[in-house]
Amino acid sequence: ARPLEQMKLRARFDLAVTLTRAGKGFTMTEQPIAIDRTPLRLQGLAGSSLYRSARAAGAPAKVVETYMKALASRMSVGREVKRADSFDLIIERERAATGETRLGRLLYAGLDRGGRKVQLARLPGEDDGDWYDVNGQTQKRGAMGMPVAGRITSSFGKRMHPVLGFMRMHKGLDIGAPRGTPIHAIMDGVVQFAGRSGGYGNFVKLAHGGGIASGYGHMSRFVVRSGARVKQGQVIGYVGSTGMSTGPHLHWEVWKNGATVNPRSLKLSSVAVLSGAKLRAFRHAVQQLMAVKPGR
Ligand SMILES: [Zn+2]
Structure with a gap:
């Protein structure tokens, strides 16, 4: 049998190694391989x-x-x-x-x-x-997806209020759905409020990027806490009829820079997310x- 004198091997994509006999052992030399x-x-x-x-x-x-x-x-x-x-x-x-x-x-x-x-x-x-x-x-x-599987029972705009009985601005969309139907966050965001809020009953408000916020009223119960992060599609609560409401439905409200807007008019395309150092690195x-x- 003849002893091994030298061995070359590819240790990594960018590195070759040569082992050469030296006395009783081997010496190792590295040959870096240039990578484009x-x-x-x-x-x-x-x-x-x-x-x-x-x-x-x-x-x-x-x-x-x-x-x-x-x-x-x-x-x-x-x-x-x-x-x-x-x-x-x-x-x-x-x-x-x-x-x-x-x-x-x-x-x-x-x-x-x-x-x-x-x-x-x-x-x-x-x-x-x-x-x-x-x-x-x-x-x-x-357009932005709906937070609840149901049908729109009252749209955004002036209407005769079903409880108060006079013309009043309806600042959101009502979606009729059976009590207990899950309500999903329309976008990623942070819970700004989760609790009782007058006529809204059990109410959750989410803050999203780009000056957008969304609110969900009359819930039978909510399953998020103030300050929590939520992902788009995450269940935040369930349809109910708490507060000033005549039957189970979701009152869904959307704000842009603090003013209520028709949720159906809000296009996801208008939502900017990168800013500052992140935007510079991206560009x-x-x-x-x-x-x-x-x-x-
Ligand atoms: Zn409503």
């Missing part, structure tokens, strides 16, 4: 299947899935994507001087829809976070991404 971290940018036409076209362009399946999910936060991917729309993906990439390439996460999700662009990126360091529009807003599609990252040239 320029991301990969893939562009092309959606064609008959956006998914297949992006895959064919060279994007890994996992990355395309992330891309489709990101788009779905802004549009109905199944119905709205046209053949002539073009995709634009920027993917994390490492290229070793020794020739190997490794693809990572999706950094940018773009879709050009004949001039109307969807352009989404994540906040640096928030790998699983929300997708922000390049201007720094999480712009969700369409800087987006600027660098947009400078990446398409191609392999």
Whole structure:
């Protein structure tokens, strides 16, 4: 048997190691491998299947899935994507001087829809976070969802008050639903108030970003406390008829910068979320991404 004289191995993507016999043992030398971290940018036409076209362009399946999910936060991917729309993906990439390439996460999700662009990126360091529009807003599609499964029994505006019997401004929407139906937070926020509040009965008020607040009245009971953080869709209480009410329903009120607005008129698209240092960091990252040239 011959003794081992030298052994080379790839210890890491960016590091090779050589072991050389020296007396009774070995000495180890490290050879760092230079890595180019320029991301990969893939562009092309959606064609008959956006998914297949992006895959064919060279994007890994996992990355395309992330891309489709990101788009779905802004549009109905199944119905709205046209053949002539073009995709634009920027993917994390490492290229070793020794020739190997490794693809990572999706950094940018773009879709050009004949001039109307969807352009989404994540906040640096928030790998699983929300997708922000390049201007720094999480712009969700369409009108705000309803906090309760039910039907609108009284809309926003002047009306004959059902208990008081005279014309009065109705500052919210009434949604009729059986007692005990769960009430969901319409957006992420912080509980500003949870307790009895005159005619509102059991009342919860949530403060959201961008000067938006929402209130929920006549609850049979509430299940959040003042100061608690709530996520969009989280149950905050149950439909009831407490306070000045003629039957089980939710009185839902929305404020923008302190003034009540028609909840149905509030588009999620108007909600800005990034500001200050976060917005600056985001803009800087987006600027660098947009400078990446398409191609392999
Ligand atoms: Zn009402």
